[in-house]
Amino acid sequence: AQTVTQSQPEMSVxxxxxxxxxxxxxxxxxxxxxxxxKQPPSRQMILVIRQEAYKQQNATENRFSVNFQKAAKSFxxxxxxxxxxxxxxxxxxxxxxxGGGADGLTFGKGTHLIIQP
Amino acid sequence: GAGVSQSPSNKVTEKGKDVELRCDPISGxxxxxxxxxxxxxxxxxxxYFQGNSAPDKSGLPSDRFSAERTGGSVSxxxxxxxxxxxxxxxxxxxxxxxxxxAFFGQGTRLTVV
Numbered sequence: 001a002q003t004v005t006q007s008q009p010e011m012s013v014x015x016x017x018x019x020x021x022x023x024x025x026x027x028x029x030x031x032x033x034x035x036x037x038k039q040p041p042s043r044q045m046i047l048v049i050r051q052e053a054y055k056q057q058n059a060t061e062n063r064f065s066v067n068f069q070k071a072a073k074s075f076x077x078x079x080x081x082x083x084x085x086x087x088x089x090x091x092x093x094x095x096x097x098x099g100g101g102a103d104g105l106t107f108g109k110g111t112h113l114i115i116q117p
Numbered sequence: 118g119a120g121v122s123q124s125p126s127n128k129v130t131e132k133g134k135d136v137e138l139r140c141d142p143i144s145g146x147x148x149x150x151x152x153x154x155x156x157x158x159x160x161x162x163x164x165y166f167q168g169n170s171a172p173d174k175s176g177l178p179s180d181r182f183s184a185e186r187t188g189g190s191v192s193x194x195x196x197x198x199x200x201x202x203x204x205x206x207x208x209x210x211x212x213x214x215x216x217x218x219a220f221f222g223q224g225t226r227l228t229v230v
Contacts, residue, residue: 004159033217035218037221042223043206043208043223043224043226044221044222044223044224045160045208045210045221046221047218047219047220050217050218091159091160095217104150104152104162104165104176105150105152105160105162105210105219106162107152107159107160108159109157109158109159110158110159
């Protein structure tokens, strides 16, 4: 079974600065997907960024980028120019490539990101 | 619909009562997932539907939990004889076969008193 570990329960960053959230995972599979989801107080999980394991290039979405290290099984999220609206819980998630989604997403326990004005 | 819709948004129930939670996925999405999020925890995968079929129900916490999906659309998660440890946010997500992204609803916060 796959496991996802987020070792930072809480992170704080000054507005406009850069913050990196850590995520490691354990799997015996070679093909899979990794995701970062944001959960604001509204509870709705919002996809921030996605990475396919077969792609060596790190995914980027505007101010959000990842550092994907497949050999180390590490998938960190970097948020540049932090904004007050970035404050939320951030969850790292893993999905198997095979199985047609039957395994669902495996989530880490989340990191609470605080943005200091 | 435009997004995944869950009802009710909040539910308070007495211990021992049955509750039914509803999920209306995005139109055309064949895959539907239920997750449970306990306070301060990540999301626990409960069950997955492909169409009306649930290939694996082993993620359901106990035999008090059941889920069904009819017409390949709306799904209901039923908890019988609720216990205090069932208190959590129950999240539903859907996705299409061609897309790995799962779209989530806003969840149902269940409080068992």
